[in-house]
Structure formats: C-alpha cells, structure tokens
Amino acid sequence: MLFSTEDCCIQQENEILALEAIYPQDFTYTENDENPSRYEGSLTIQISIPHEIMIYFTGGNNLISDLPLKVRHLPPVKLIFSMPSNYPTEECLQFELECCWMQRDWIRRLEKRLLKIWEEERDVILFRFAEFLQNNTLDYLQVSYPLRIYDDNVGQTTLKALLRTYDQQAKNQDFVNGHFTCGICLEEKHGDKCYRLNSCQHVFCQICLREYFMMLIREGFVIQVKCPDPSCKSQNKLAKEEITEIVGHEMSQRYTELLEKQKLETDPLVTYCPRKICQAPVRKDSAIEKLCVCTKCTFAFCWFCQRTWHGVGVPCAINNIKKVVQEYMVADEATKSMLELRYGTKNMEKLVRDTLEEMESDKWIKSNAQKCPQCETAIEKSMGCNHMLCTRCKTHFCYLCGSWIDPEEPYRHFNVPNSSCNQRLFDGVNVDEFVADDFIFI
Incomplete structure (x- = not known):
C-alpha cells in the first residue's frame, strides 16, 4: 500500500499531538515547513529501576577505596529526533540517544535495537x-548489580x-x-x-513540627528538640540548618x-564570672587548680569561693563552717581532697576537731542543763528544788519544763x-539534803 507525503504529514501531526499530551514536561519540538524534516525535537525518558542500586565508579579521580553510591533514580535518557517527510511509512526517524552515565557501546546497542523496532x-x-x-x-543491556x-571526568x-x-x-x-x-x-x-527529618526519615506536617x-525552644527544653515519634531510635541530633529550615532563623x-x-x-571545668556586669562562662586554669581568669573582663578569681584571687596557699573563706564540716565528715576520699584543697588540709582538721568538741559539749548541756527562757543561758542544777533563778537576767523559771515563773508567786507553778x-x-x-530557797546558779 502506497502512502502519500500528505498521509505521512497527518500521521506525524497526530504523533506530535499525542506525545504532547502524554509527556507534557518531557517532550519538546520545533516545526519548520521549509526543512526536509518538518518536526525536530527531543523526548526525555525516565528509566525504571526496580530497587535501590549500588554504583561503583572507576577512572578519573576515583580510587578503589572510594565509597559506592546508593541511588533510587538515574538521570534520564534523551532521545533527539527529526522526522523525514516520508516517515513513518518509508523511512525511520533520524535519532540519537544521549545519557550521561551510559557507556558508549550501551548507547549504540540501544540505538540499533530501536531501529529494529521500527523495521x-x-x-x-x-x-x-x-x-x-x-x-x-x-534488562536489554543485561546490567548486573552493583552497577x-x-x-573519566577530571573537572570540578x-x-x-x-x-x-x-x-x-x-x-x-x-x-x-x-x-x-x-x-x-x-x-x-x-x-x-x-x-521529612534527615536523621530518621520520619514525616510530619510542617505546621505541627x-x-x-x-514550643520546646521557648520553654528551654532544647535537649528534646528531636524526632517527635516515640518509637524513633535515631540518636543523631538535628543539624542546625535543618532546625533553621523548620523554625526560622530567630x-x-x-x-x-x-x-x-x-x-x-x-x-x-566551666564556671561563670562572679562580676554581675559580666557573668561570662570561664574555663578553669589547668595549671593552677584554683585560679580562673575571665576571658571577657580579665577578672581573676578563685574557682571555689568565687572571690578575688587570693593565691594558691591561702585557704578560701568559709561562710558556713558547720555545714562544710558536716559535708567533710561524710564525704568520700575524692570529695575530702577537694575540700582540703579549697580550705586547706590543716584548717579542715582543726575545724573538724573543734566541731566535734562543740557537738559533745552541746550534747552534754542538752542532757544535763536547762536553758533560761529569756536569755537562753544554759543552767545546770546540782541540788535544790526545781524553782530556778537566772543569774544573768534574773528570770524565774521551772527547771523541769523550762517555762517562765511569776516571781511574786514562784511556787504557784508547781500547784x-x-x-x-x-x-x-x-x-x-x-x-x-534540801535547804529551803537554796539555789545553785550557773
């Protein structure tokens, strides 16, 4: 059956219209009635990959030790064509293939196969x-994996x-x-x-995330700024660029x-400068155990007591001796060493001895004396009745309960x-042994 040039032209027009509808983004063409080929153009074709594949690269700047690349998509094949006037009945398309990653012999084999399909x-x-x-x-190229x-590209x-x-x-x-x-x-x-979070690939809507x-950043819970999925096992922190993309620069x-x-x-090893006008973070000097020098305002101060630098051999001033001694008495060896460094070894030993003696004295007084309800002077009764008179403030009180007694009627309290x-x-x-109104005062 013979076809006229006009019949071929109609078929070409129909094919162009069909391809425009099927591949609106990937098909381009030009039309020129004066050229032997009325239509010229190109079609970009995405190659289907059944699964994620691994690619190894050789040649150029690539080394054997270079890590392979895992991909799910490969760049498309571009088919560049022109339609002779007697296409499709008498003559095939004039075409060639382009693909950045294919070997030259692969492209030639594909071109021969396409020509055979037309024949x-x-x-x-x-x-x-x-x-x-x-x-x-x-499949036609019998590509094996890994690819x-x-x-041989040695450019940038x-x-x-x-x-x-x-x-x-x-x-x-x-x-x-x-x-x-x-x-x-x-x-x-x-x-x-x-x-989609880069660290774990979990997906959330932009507004919710x-x-x-x-909310976490405003409340100060920055450690919890991570994947909201409770089952997420990723330990990777979100990159700063990703945080900025989600919540904005501010x-x-x-x-x-x-x-x-x-x-x-x-x-x-970090403290803060004690000067109220500074408060900058300061790292402890590794050479001198107690010395800290603020890099912002150059203020030299003691790591322990936060006061102006007083020298290595001078112990820190103690604000609460009793608390420090109690801490020292129950501390482990490492904590004791730290306290000795801070306040001086001999100083700590003396403070412990003095405190123990004071504790024993307080214990004895508590067991053998009664405090005056007015001036709190501890008074021991060695003999006599329980009506007491403080020699310091002349207050009458009961030795049994420690309460105040009316000096006008001192014995009414006991009735x-x-x-x-x-x-x-x-x-x-x-x-x-009792003698009336005989009192012992301390």
Whole structure:
C-alpha cells in the first residue's frame, strides 16, 4: 500500500499531538515547513529501576577505596529526533540517544535495537521507543548489580556528584508528589505540606513540627528538640540548618544559645564570672587548680569561693563552717581532697576537731542543763528544788519544763492541777539534803 507525503504529514501531526499530551514536561519540538524534516525535537525518558542500586565508579579521580553510591533514580535518557517527510511509512526517524552515565557501546546497542523496532512495525514509533527505553533498557543491556560506571571526568563536577544530586532531587520530587500521615496530628497531608527529618526519615506536617519545636525552644527544653515519634531510635541530633529550615532563623539562634548554655552548665571545668556586669562562662586554669581568669573582663578569681584571687596557699573563706564540716565528715576520699584543697588540709582538721568538741559539749548541756527562757543561758542544777533563778537576767523559771515563773508567786507553778509540773517542786531532790530557797546558779 502506497502512502502519500500528505498521509505521512497527518500521521506525524497526530504523533506530535499525542506525545504532547502524554509527556507534557518531557517532550519538546520545533516545526519548520521549509526543512526536509518538518518536526525536530527531543523526548526525555525516565528509566525504571526496580530497587535501590549500588554504583561503583572507576577512572578519573576515583580510587578503589572510594565509597559506592546508593541511588533510587538515574538521570534520564534523551532521545533527539527529526522526522523525514516520508516517515513513518518509508523511512525511520533520524535519532540519537544521549545519557550521561551510559557507556558508549550501551548507547549504540540501544540505538540499533530501536531501529529494529521500527523495521518490525513501520509505524509512528516515538511512543514505542519511549516505552522500551523506560521499561526494558537495563534488562536489554543485561546490567548486573552493583552497577560499575567508568568516570573519566577530571573537572570540578564528577559524574558521582552529578548522580548524587539528581537522585536527591528526584527523591524530593517523589516526596512532594506523595501523601503522608503526620506523626503528630495523625492526618493525611500532601507531600508539599510535610517535612521529612534527615536523621530518621520520619514525616510530619510542617505546621505541627514547627509548632512543636518552637514550643520546646521557648520553654528551654532544647535537649528534646528531636524526632517527635516515640518509637524513633535515631540518636543523631538535628543539624542546625535543618532546625533553621523548620523554625526560622530567630528561633534557631535561641536554640543554639540555649544548647550551648546547657552544655556549659554540665561541663565540670566551666564556671561563670562572679562580676554581675559580666557573668561570662570561664574555663578553669589547668595549671593552677584554683585560679580562673575571665576571658571577657580579665577578672581573676578563685574557682571555689568565687572571690578575688587570693593565691594558691591561702585557704578560701568559709561562710558556713558547720555545714562544710558536716559535708567533710561524710564525704568520700575524692570529695575530702577537694575540700582540703579549697580550705586547706590543716584548717579542715582543726575545724573538724573543734566541731566535734562543740557537738559533745552541746550534747552534754542538752542532757544535763536547762536553758533560761529569756536569755537562753544554759543552767545546770546540782541540788535544790526545781524553782530556778537566772543569774544573768534574773528570770524565774521551772527547771523541769523550762517555762517562765511569776516571781511574786514562784511556787504557784508547781500547784496547778493537770499541769505536768504539779506537785513536782522537789522532783529529783534528796529531801534530807534540801535547804529551803537554796539555789545553785550557773
């Protein structure tokens, strides 16, 4: 059957219209009636990869020890064509293939295979070419995995970098086009409204994740700024760039400042300048145990007592001796060494001896004396009745209960019914030795 040039032209127009509809983003062409080839253009074809593949690179600047690249997408094949006037009935498309990662012999084999497809069908063929390249390229070339690619590019941008960038862009586009359930509000959202964390790949809607992180930063819980999924096992911290992308520059700056502050507060070698106008963090001098010098205001002070530097051999002033001694008496060896360094070894030994003696004295006084209710002078009674008179302030009081007694009627206190001191004026007294109004005062 013979076809006229006009019939071929109609078939070409129909093929162009069909490809425009099927590949709106990947098909381009130009039309010129004066050229032997009325239509010229190109079609970009994405090659289907069944799974994530590993790629090894050889040649150029690549080394055997270089890490391989794992990708889910490969750059497309570009089919550049022109349509002769008697295409598709008498003559095939004039075409060639371009692909940045394919070996030259792979491209030649594919071009021969496409030409054979036209010879078998002798019809409009661009869609069949695209279908074959998309679904059968890797099988036809008998590509084995891991894929090994020769890269002789010695310029600034290597093939490895190009493939990595393309794969990431393609994954991002897949994400934008997808649908995901937010792990916070549990609603399904379109990909362009979601955010995927780099550390663990968990997905949350942008609004929920931003509000959650901003709340933590405002409240100062910066350690908890991590994946909100309770089942997430990732131990990686979010990068500063990622935090900024989620919450903005201002909140990201606050996050960094609070994180640094908490880090300093947990560092055992860092304190803060005691000057109220400074308060800058200061690291302890490693050469001199007690010395700290503020790098901001140059103030030299003692690490322990936070006062102006008093020299290595001068012990720190003690504000609460009793508390320090109690801490020393129950401390382990490391803490004792620290306290001895701070206050002096001999000084601590003397303070402990004095405190123990004072404690024994207080214990004896508590067991053998009664304090005056007015001036709190400790008074011991060696003999006589329980009506006492303080020699310091002349206050009358009861030795049994320590309460004040009316000097006009001192013995009425011991005759009050239901009182704990009723009829106990001579409690603890040997009556044979008692002499009326005989008092012992201390």
